[in-house]
Amino acid sequence: MATTKEIKNRIKSVRDTQKITNAMYLISSTKVTKAKRELEQTRPYFDMLKEQLVSMIRLADNLKTDYLIASRPDETALEIMDEEGPRGTVGIIVITADKGLCGAYNQNVIKEAGKLIKEGEPHKLFVIGEYGRHYFMAHDDSLDQNFDYSNMDPTMDRAREIGDYVIDEFDEDRVQKLYIVYTAFGNGLTGGAAQSTELLPFAREDYVLDGEDRKKMSEGTEYLPDVVTVFNSIVPSYIKGFIYSAMVESFCSEQSARMTAMDAANDNAEDLLTSLNLEYNHVRQGAITREITEISAGSRAQKKAKALKKVRQK
Amino acid sequence: MNTFELHILAAQRNLFEGRADSLIVPTTEGMYGIQAKHMNMIAGINPGEITFRPEGESDLHAFVSNGMVIVKDNVVTVLVGAAEYPEEIDINRAERAAEQAREEMVRHRSKRVYAEAQRQLARATSRLKVSKLDR
Numbered sequence: 001m002a003t004t005k006e007i008k009n010r011i012k013s014v015r016d017t018q019k020i021t022n023a024m025y026l027i028s029s030t031k032v033t034k035a036k037r038e039l040e041q042t043r044p045y046f047d048m049l050k051e052q053l054v055s056m057i058r059l060a061d062n063l064k065t066d067y068l069i070a071s072r073p074d075e076t077a078l079e080i081m082d083e084e085g086p087r088g089t090v091g092i093i094v095i096t097a098d099k100g101l102c103g104a105y106n107q108n109v110i111k112e113a114g115k116l117i118k119e120g121e122p123h124k125l126f127v128i129g130e131y132g133r134h135y136f137m138a139h140d141d142s143l144d145q146n147f148d149y150s151n152m153d154p155t156m157d158r159a160r161e162i163g164d165y166v167i168d169e170f171d172e173d174r175v176q177k178l179y180i181v182y183t184a185f186g187n188g189l190t191g192g193a194a195q196s197t198e199l200l201p202f203a204r205e206d207y208v209l210d211g212e213d214r215k216k217m218s219e220g221t222e223y224l225p226d227v228v229t230v231f232n233s234i235v236p237s238y239i240k241g242f243i244y245s246a247m248v249e250s251f252c253s254e255q256s257a258r259m260t261a262m263d264a265a266n267d268n269a270e271d272l273l274t275s276l277n278l279e280y281n282h283v284r285q286g287a288i289t290r291e292i293t294e295i296s297a298g299s300r301a302q303k304k305a306k307a308l309k310k311v312r313q314k
Numbered sequence: 315m316n317t318f319e320l321h322i323l324a325a326q327r328n329l330f331e332g333r334a335d336s337l338i339v340p341t342t343e344g345m346y347g348i349q350a351k352h353m354n355m356i357a358g359i360n361p362g363e364i365t366f367r368p369e370g371e372s373d374l375h376a377f378v379s380n381g382m383v384i385v386k387d388n389v390v391t392v393l394v395g396a397a398e399y400p401e402e403i404d405i406n407r408a409e410r411a412a413e414q415a416r417e418e419m420v421r422h423r424s425k426r427v428y429a430e431a432q433r434q435l436a437r438a439t440s441r442l443k444v445s446k447l448d449r
Contacts, residue, residue: 038326045323048393052356052384156325160395168426221386224357225343233342233358234382237395241325 004287007280011273018269024101025262028255035154035255039248042156046241053238056231057202059221065228066171067235069201088176090123091169092116093162093199093243095182095250096132098150102258105183106131109250112194113181124175126166128247151254154247156240163240170200177201182246183253197246199239316350317369319389322376324397329376330366337390338365339383340440348383348390355385359394361433362440363447375400377444379437396437403445412438 002010057068094113096106110132117123117140125140126147127133136143149162169175178200184193223230320334337348340362359381367373381394411434418431 041327042325044328045325045393048323048384048391052382052393056356164426164430168429172425221354221356224341224346224355229342230356230358230382233380234393237381237393244325 002279002283004280004283007276007283011276011280014269014272014276018266018273021262021265021269025259025266028259028262032252032255032259035248035251038155039245042241042244046238046245049234049238049241053202053231053234056227065232065235067201067232069203088122089174090116090121091126091166091175091178092123092196093126093166093178093180093182093246094128094132094136095151095180095247096127096129096135097254098130098152100131101261102254103261105254105257106135108194109181109183110135112196116179116181116196124169126162126169128162151247151251154244154251156244159240159244159247163236163243166243167200167236167239180243180246182250185249185252185256197242199242200235202235318348318350318352320366320368320392321390322364322366322378322392322397323394324378325395327397329397329399330368330374333369334390335367335369337367337392339392340364340378341383346383348385351388352385352390354387355383357383359383359392361437363444364392364397375444375447377403377441380433398441398444400445400447403441405442405445408438408441408445411435412442 092113094109096109100106106129113125113132123142125136125143127136127143128149129151133143133148147165149158166175166178170178177198179196180199181194181196184195315335317333317335319332320337321331322329335349339346339348339357340360342358342360346357359378361379362377364376364378365373366376377396377398377400378392379395379397381392384391384393415431415435415438418427419435422428
């Protein structure tokens with residue numbers, strides 16, 4: 001059985017660890033609040049932007065730009081195209097955390113990204129966050145090495161840089177499709193679920209309107225200088241906005257995953273402390289009892305010896 | 315005087331919400347004036363100076379970056395990446411940004427860096443211009 005000193009040391013080390021996990025829990029919770037507040041401030045702007053984008057796609061039949069395709073090829077069509085050759089490089093933005101200690105958060109994102117990567121299909125990975133970078137550096141050779149961003153503190157400026165980078169990749173035709181894999185925060189109770197969304201190009205079929213609604217919406221709006229220019233000028237803003245909100249959502253999910261993980265760690269530490277304390281008390285009590293027994297046995301022995309002596313003297 | 319509803323929304327803040335008499339925005343086609351009952355219109359905005367007159371007050375100036383202006387049924391919405399009043403502009407930062415952009419542009423590294431520097435320079439110079447205006 002361990003000595004009291006050993007158990008005491010153990011208890012101290014568990015307590016210290018608990019202090020760390022507790023601090024991490026508190027830090028995560030304040031970070032979530034801050035990031036959420038910043039996201040709220042940008043909501044009106046992006047809601048409006050999205051609305052305009054959608055109505056432009058719906059109304060302008062003659063809208064022809066690289067950012068818009070008529071329809072998304074369905075799965076069967078894909079196979080036919082596959083036989084003819086590759087259908088272009090797929091660019092994937094993957095948002096992971098910089099460190100672990102947040103449950104299955106990183107694994108879920110990486111798994112989701114893996115679904116988009118098909119065997120033998122050219123793709124290019126833009127990975128945000130150290131964890132994902134390390135993973136894909138070891139497992140995938142199509143990581144864009146120049147793309148080096150972290151998701152420590154999601155800001156609009158950061159999202160703008162990232163947006164400029166990936167939109168340029170698309171404009172220069174180095175990628176023909178652009179996806180983003182992130183963790184949606186949802187209502188914040190159930191924890192985030194990793195998901196992927198297609199950013200570019202937009203498919204017109206997703207936005208088709210029926211005759212009546214169409215008529216109502218299309219009443220006289222003039223575009224200056226023309227609809228294509230305006231559309232092309234707001235697409236980058238929209239993409240950047242989407243990246244920003246994806247970053248914030250991922251960040252919130254990461255922090256809340258970490259909160260859950262740290263909370264569990266705290267509870268575990270608490271359990272461990274209880275059982276260690278019990279063991280410590282056992283050992284200590286055992287030692288005391290043993291000492292008492294030894295002392296009383298000793299004194300009894302002495303008493304006996306004295307009594308024996310007296311008897312002999314008589 | 316006729317007024318219209320004006321919203322100036324930037325990515326991280328609402329610069330102005332309320333009724334206004336007039337608005338001048340730097341569209342991609344040049345400075346463009348808007349008053350009440352303007353026809354429905356959508357136009358792109360270049361970085362520059364925006365001037366608007368809240369109802370019954372005098373003109374206000376502000377800097378705006380890229381974005382768009384939407385006029386619909388006498389409601390005017392200005393959607394821009396960033397918007398700042400003259401006294402909020404960090405002059406030192408803008409000067410540094412302009413300097414950096416000029417340096418970047420003579421180095422000819424890549425098309426993307428060049429284009430980004432060009433945009434940065436445009437933003438910085440219009441920020442500096444607006445910062446010299448009185449509100």
